[in-house]
Amino acid sequence: MADNNNGNNNNNDDEVSVVPGTKEFEKMLFKLNKPVTEDNLGDLDYNGNRLEPVQDDLYAMPAYVANDFNLFFIVSQLVEDDWVMAFSHATIEGESNVTDLSEPMTTGKGLNELGSKSPADANQLLKYFNTLAEANRGEWRMVERPDGAED
Numbered sequence: 001m002a003d004n005n006n007g008n009n010n011n012n013d014d015e016v017s018v019v020p021g022t023k024e025f026e027k028m029l030f031k032l033n034k035p036v037t038e039d040n041l042g043d044l045d046y047n048g049n050r051l052e053p054v055q056d057d058l059y060a061m062p063a064y065v066a067n068d069f070n071l072f073f074i075v076s077q078l079v080e081d082d083w084v085m086a087f088s089h090a091t092i093e094g095e096s097n098v099t100d101l102s103e104p105m106t107t108g109k110g111l112n113e114l115g116s117k118s119p120a121d122a123n124q125l126l127k128y129f130n131t132l133a134e135a136n137r138g139e140w141r142m143v144e145r146p147d148g149a150e151d
Contacts, residue, residue: 020126026112027142029143030133033138035081036083041059051073058076059076071113072098087106111125
């Protein structure tokens with residue numbers, strides 16, 4: 001994640017610190033460095049779960065499930081060739097039948113929402129993303145929305 005805020009006044013230093021839990025962090029999106037394929041699905045496993053295809057070029061996997069709150073990874077290809085990991089809430093019927101997913105939200109927004117419910121689980125998810133980044137499987141990106149647009 002961008003956190004090169006060490007006080008140097010280097011003109012080449014365009015990165016600033018974006019801290020989880022802040023409004024700015026809600027603009028952060030995790031971009032994958034490679035397209036998702038059958039061969040690399042296992043690289044993105046989390047907590048014993050694997051991405052499952054929902055439709056062409058759209059995958060989902062549980063990130064956090066509780067009685068009053070759930071968060072699912074949504075992995076999809078955006079415009080051009082960019083694959084991203086975002087989050088969605090699911091409608092779950094019975095014990096484990098996912099019947100609907102909400103509109104995706106940025107990775108940062110999902111982590112912030114989870115942080116308000118379970119800070120320990122949000123920290124575990126943040127470590128997961130940072131491990132993916134360290135393994136060169138993805139990177140954090142800031143997304144800007146048009147003025148007046150909402151999630």
